[in-house]
Amino acid sequence: MFAAILIDKVEKSQTVELTQADEAQLPDGDVTIDVEYSSLNYKDALAIxxxxxxxxxxxMVPGIDLAGVVTDSAHADWKKxxxxxxxxxxxxETHWGGFAQRARLNGDWLVPLPSVFTARQAMAIGTAGYTASLCVDALLNHGVRPDQGEVLVTGATGGVGSVAVALxxxxxxxxxxxxxxxxxxxxxRQLGATTILDRAELSEAGKPLQxxxxxxxxDSVGSHTLANACAQTRYGGAVAACGLAQGMDFPATVAPFILxxxxxxxxxxxxxxxxxxxAAWDRLARDLDAGALDAIxxxxxxxxxxxxAGELIEGKVRGRIVVDVNR
Structure with a gap:
């Protein structure tokens, strides 16, 4: 038996509780893991x-992230x-996740824990930080360089934004x-920002070109914020879009892209x-300071x-929340 948060549905009502689950209830997979830490992401908060x-x-056991130790494996890449x-x-979402002391997963989904990080530090990064690293890689691969001017990070105090600023x-x-x-x-500023903007400057409808x-x-915000960010981007620049905290809509024109x-x-x-x-985890291991993780x-x-989860939905959370599944 192991502790787990379980989301269930009776008729049209959802229930969420901390309970004891049996290993026999774990879904199919070729790697079994003793989970040490998970993290609370926006998607997890929406689910809960x-x-x-x-x-x-x-x-369903929520938790789109986890870090832990392999206890049993039938996958060629992983061993106890x-x-x-x-x-x-x-x-x-469709497979039991990290808000439990044990998980069984497809070994193809796993990556090695970078040696510079503890399991807790990896979950301080989590999907949010890993996504931020994907965004930074995308901008650099596109050819965006520091000598071309300022870069903007929206939703900067969130998990994605905090790590993106640091990277x-x-x-x-x-x-x-x-x-x-x-x-x-x-x-x-401690993370590395030079300028602080009020999000209100970006969150309302703006001109097609600014x-x-x-x-x-x-951008982890979407909606008008993403549209204004595109309208303010310099010639040949790039916008990495990864979230929808303001909304899924994109009320923009093609002007920034074709002009x-x-x-x-x-x-x-x-x-x-x-x-x-x-590559994203390599960048995190190389460039993200452990002290920044403590602040985040x-x-x-x-x-x-x-x-x-409720606090996160209400916008009351700064940075990242690490879930210690063993306490």
């Missing part, structure tokens, strides 16, 4: 609160004792951080193949993750 139909199969990380692949600053960029939390300026400002953008050659780069972290995943993350016990 029922604010969006994230869960596709009931009962290996330390591994999981991000995405529908875990926590971009480490890569030599001058970073502008947009946030609705004016009190978090010192936090963002003053050119950004060489590149990492300024701006590129909109879609970033998917859920089904990304092995090569970009490993706070820990909660497994039972506390349920309440923390």
């Amino acid at each position: 609160t029922g604010k969006s139909p994230i869960v596709r199969k009931y009962p 004792g290996d330390r591994v990380v999981l991000n995405g692949w529908g875990v926590g 971009l600053a480490k890569a030599g960029f001058t970073v502008a951080a947009a946030t609705g939390k004016a009190s978090e300026g010192d936090y963002l 003053k050119e400002r950004w060489a590149g953008v990492v 300024r050659g701006v590129s909109l780069l879609g970033i998917d972290s859920v089904m990304a193949p092995a090569a970009p995943r490993l 993350a706070r820990d909660v016990a497994l039972a506390e993750a349920i309440g923390a």
Whole structure:
């Protein structure tokens, strides 16, 4: 038996509880893992609160991230004792996830835990940080360079934004951080931001083309914020879009793309193949300072993750929440 958060549905009502599960209940997979830490992401919060139909199969253990130790493996790449990380692949949606002390998964979904990180530090990064790294890689691969001007990070105090600020600053960029939390300026400067913007400057409807400002953008917000970011991006620049905190809509025109050659780069972290995943984790291992992780993350016990999900949906969370599944 092991502790797990279980989401179930009775008729049209969703239930969420901390319970004891039996190993026989674990879904099919060729690798079994003793989970050490998970993390609370926006998608997990939507699943737990029922604010969006994230869960596709009931009962479900949420948690799109986990880090732990392999206890049993029938997969050629993994053996007992290996330390591994999981991000995405529908875990926590269609396959039991990381908010439990044990997991059984497809070995193809796993990557090795970088030796520079503890399991807790890997979950302080989690899908949010890994997605931020994918965004930074996308901008750099597109040719965006520090000498071309400022880069913008929207939703900067969130998990994706916080790590993106730190990684971009480490890569030599001058970073502008947009946030609705004016009190978090010192936090963002500590991560490497030079300029702090009020998110209100970007969150309302704006002109199709605006003053050119950004060489590149990492956007986790969507909606008008993404549209304005595109409208303010400099000629030949690029915008990496990975989230929808403001909304799924994109009320924009084609003007930035056909008049300024701006590129909109879609970033998917859920089904990304092995090569970009490993590259993203390599960047995190190389460039993300452990001290930044301490500033970015706070820990909660497994039972506390349920309440923390509501806080995240309400915009009351800064940075990352690490879930210690063994307390």
